[in-house]
Amino acid sequence: MTTISKIVRLTVNGDRHEAGVPSHFTLLEALRYVLGLTGSKQGCDKGDCGACTVIMDGLPKLSCLMPVWEAEGTEVVTVEGLATPDGPHPLQDEFDRWGAAQCGFCTPGILCSAKTLLDRNPSANRAEIQDALSGNLCRCTGYAKIYDAVEAARDRLSTASALGASNE
């Protein structure tokens, strides 16, 4: 039988957690099966598909390849942490509007990759979007509607930030 052999301290979506986990657990297993944050998905458990992608200190990370203790001391954001009390993040809303989530299983990881891209490069063009999403496999869409959704969100975010700047 597995015994809980490690206490880890994680900050996920702004919440601090202290949890006992088997010492070989990955961050993904801790998120899904210990903290109950099942939005991040396991598609291959080998770092091949990208469905487990989360945002760690502003960068996309494959949570299925990361021992959970490596996440200690970092700020982790999952798909559950993208929306605000005001509503879904523009990326989430545009994915919905464009039908960019067909089966939806790759969507959480793709949203995390796209979010980090737009945070770092608010004017990312299609080629840059393709580069940023190249580690996320989608088997349903052929990626076309995903590009449309990310570009629409990019435009909304840049309009919003321009308005914000002009109001200052």
Add this chain to the structure above:
Amino acid sequence: MSDHAPGAGRRKAQSDLRLIGSNMRKVEGLDKATGRAVYTDDLAFPGMLHGKILRSPHAHATIVSIDVSRAEALDGVHAVITGKDMPTTYGVIPWTPDEYPLCVDRVRYIGDGVAAVAAVDEDTALRALELIEAEYEELHAFFDPQEAADADGSTPYVHDAHKDGWNGNITKMVHLEFGEVDRSMETSDVVVEGDYFFEGTTHTPIEPHCAIGQWDGVGQLTVWSATQVPHYLHRELSRVLGVDQAQVRVLQPLVGGAFGGKSEPFDLEFCVAKLSMVSGRPVKILYTREEVFYAHRGRHPFQMKYRTGATSDGKLTSVDAKILLDGGAYASFGLVTTYYSGQLLCAPYEMSAYRFDSTRVYTNKPACGPKRGHGSVQPRFAFEVQIDKLAEKVRLDPIEFRRRNFIGEHTRTINELRITSNGFLECLEAVERASDWKSKFRKMPFGRGIGVAGSTYISGTNYPIYPNDMPQSAVQMQIDRSGRVAVFSGASEIGQGCDSVVAYIAAEELGVPLEWVRVMRGDTDFTPVDLGAYSSRVTFMLGNAAIDAATKLRKLVQEAVAKTWDVKAGEVLLADGFAMWAPDTSRQLPIQEAFNLAEAEFGALGSTGSYNTPKDVHGEYRGGTIGASPAYSFTSHVAEVEVDVESGVVEVQKIWVAHDCGRALNPILVEGQMEGSAYMGFGEALMEQHVVKDADHGRAGLLDAPSLLDYRIPTTLDTPELEALIIESIDPEGPYGAKEAGEGPLHPSIPAIANAIYDAIGVRTDRLPFSAPMVWRGIEAARAAGTLGKPASYASPRKDS
């Protein structure tokens, strides 16, 4: 109601439709974008155990003994089962039940399940598997389909023969001939012969198979599963486990992709049920990605030989096909696959004679089954390349050649399938124009090329998998005092949007805002039966059922409002959240008040609706019901490629996809199906192959690439630009005129790319995939033969010139 309701599509003219035909969000779209959506592995229950399956290391062997005593004794293990605990065969096709949930006496491929355990956690379950001692006696294993077909019984066949003296490696043989093929071939002006090989491919949904079983201890069994066929799972669980159907409940959380790979029961579903019955605890099994690859049921490898004749002015005459299907270890849908390999080729082109001779054999490899475009993607590749070769021989533009052989609408194919609407000519025209075909074909520089292909596909099948006269799809609807509409749907949402389709229809017919429709789904305890998400049947059949249910409720509301207003019921419109009087729409009531009037008049408001297929439309010959569909979709693709003759690397720059979907109920979702289909076909054309190793390349029977790194599906960087061009032919049988869109648009990708490669460098690629090494070999052979180069240009006379 009558069991068949043709004409549902004609109830409303385009101008009367408020929602249908516009871009709408999906009912579960935001859940999927926020992480709220629940898939099977997201569920956990108090006391839940984790299961694992022990799998055979041998491709073909007799099980001598299995000793589970040490596994049972391990602390934390709650149940261990073997094949002897479930000694009943099952199979999705009722005539070919040839699998046990766990093997009883023989294993037939590396990966066949022989025992299963349930333990407190995954690690303990894995340790328990190591303690199971299984002893095997190896048998000769068949890997080559031709060897399997020619076997003489000197070593055991993969399965016992149906009769003494028969070859037990044969699943099914179909030989059908329409017209006089040999005579017609002899009198043809040109005949083209070709050998084609389609290596198998697999589905790779991003969600691995997962199931949870819960036995309540007194008679009721509940199974949650990532399945696309909850109804068939329901039936087979009942039969294999000996629990009354009324005591089995199957729940289907959202499914993370399927593509045919989850369209029959799998070992894990029986195992979680049995392990729960033994342990008294809920049990979950989640396949590893490697197990998903071995579970397979993907596209069959096909060896195909085609002879195709035409007249010198480009009319198809005779088509003669011989096909060997490598089925792997079990029958799966193989009986149907064998028929589909020939039956679905007879449109969109007219032919004067057709024969196919298809044989499916068992081999000791992971079982093949249905993958998007079941049974017809492989022959379509070969046939559309044959047509390209014929067009060149008669010096006719390949688009013009296809036009000239158009079968027409409201007609019958040579194998007696009934075609209703047919927008194939519009598809050809759309891709021709969008791709600027005329200025590119045979006109681009060496190394760059463009190719075309066409296809057809079924919108479901007229005959269900198990013979019965009941509806193929049904829904229930109820409306309440708040204005809300609840739809109970048993259809399988696998990402294609069928939960949304019933919501769109309810909102359209009852005049409520889309957000007021709730779809209750995925639970055999309270939803009526829909047969499942396969054969591109769901939107077509479920849509018709939903129209039926909604129309019944609409009439009650119209009647109640008409009575209050003292007008005719037919003059009451339900739209945009109001009941309105058609002659003067300023006379209106909020829709919930209209519903309240109806409830006061008729009592609680609910209805059922159903759809059944026409049963009198099929060929009058053995097998003539297989391939018969209420309506057929049509597709045409043009692909543009660039080939590097030094490396053999093919880059597909763009695919134009025109698809006749009858009517696009929600265009953005139809485009998504078209793009996703073309993408999947592109992957099969250039990158994917589900190869089983032979003895020269490792351990025979092991998969070459059982991971998402080694089995290469296209990433964002691989996938070409895709342009979806929707063609609407408004079919008389479909809901509002709709036909399928989820599988048809895959077919032409592969031959369009093959034909484009030929246009680029003059090299035919008759074996899949068109990977760099394969194409490079073709280039080298052509170089040696002196045929490498841009194919000669030829004029493309119009029919009327």
